[in-house]
Amino acid sequence: MSASALDKHYPIQHGDYTRAGEASADIKRTLRQLGVSADMMRRVSVAAYEAEMNMVIHSLGGEMCLQVEADHIRLTTQDVGPGIADIDSAMREGFSTANEEAQSMGFGAGMGLPNIKRNADAFDIQSQPGQGTRIEAVFYLS
Template identity: 50%
Template sequence: MEQNEKLSFHFDVDGNDFTSAGEASVKVKKLMRQLGFSPELTRRVSIAMYEGEINMVIHANGGVADVYVDEDCLRVVLADEGPGIADIETAMQEGFSTAPDNIRALGFGAGMGLPNMKNYSDEMKIDSIVGQGTTIELKFKVN
């Protein structure tokens, strides 16, 4: 984790370690508490980010997560160099998942990850190129 001047935080999400997935989200939750954000916003941001982390571990062998704290908005950018999403509209449907069986056995792959990220954020943008990777930007309004 590195903190830059403009109050942003950078995390590397390890693609090989499924059990440590969530570390970045938990850190963000703690940081947001320290910075005085409301428990509700903190909850929404950290859960949405965790879903993103899990997705990068399941599908893309990891990636990077950046959190930018602006005056009126908090942004989470999740970027990976995985296989990309061929049909974003379908991927956004609740219940649709391409996660393998071993991941489903852990309780993931229910097809609720992207819908949760959308529901918990105020704005969600997905840029994906098949064979190159996916970048998801989540915006959260700060009161």
């Protein structure tokens, strides 16, 4: 464990398209100030935005956390909500249960979860139907 670490928490509201994207924007600003590489910026940006939008669209709200230590970045989301009944299907590209409102705004193409996984070095998802979902994406800083 390094001497200093960063731990930021962002509350996310369900259906709040006005603020949607603000948490990932702050995460990007933070990482820029920490001087992470261009490639890492791109990967974390995509994952953070997808994770944030997932919560806005599907959950009943929750929290996104950014933790940075000297050798890795950890992005976690914990939400209250319907949970995911079939994680294997949800991880498939193009699979989506997004409602009409979300789809009319250009979301819900079914790329969210696979995109987070593809951009992260380690990925974990746990879900309890009827309770909520927890996602963890880790990015190793070389």
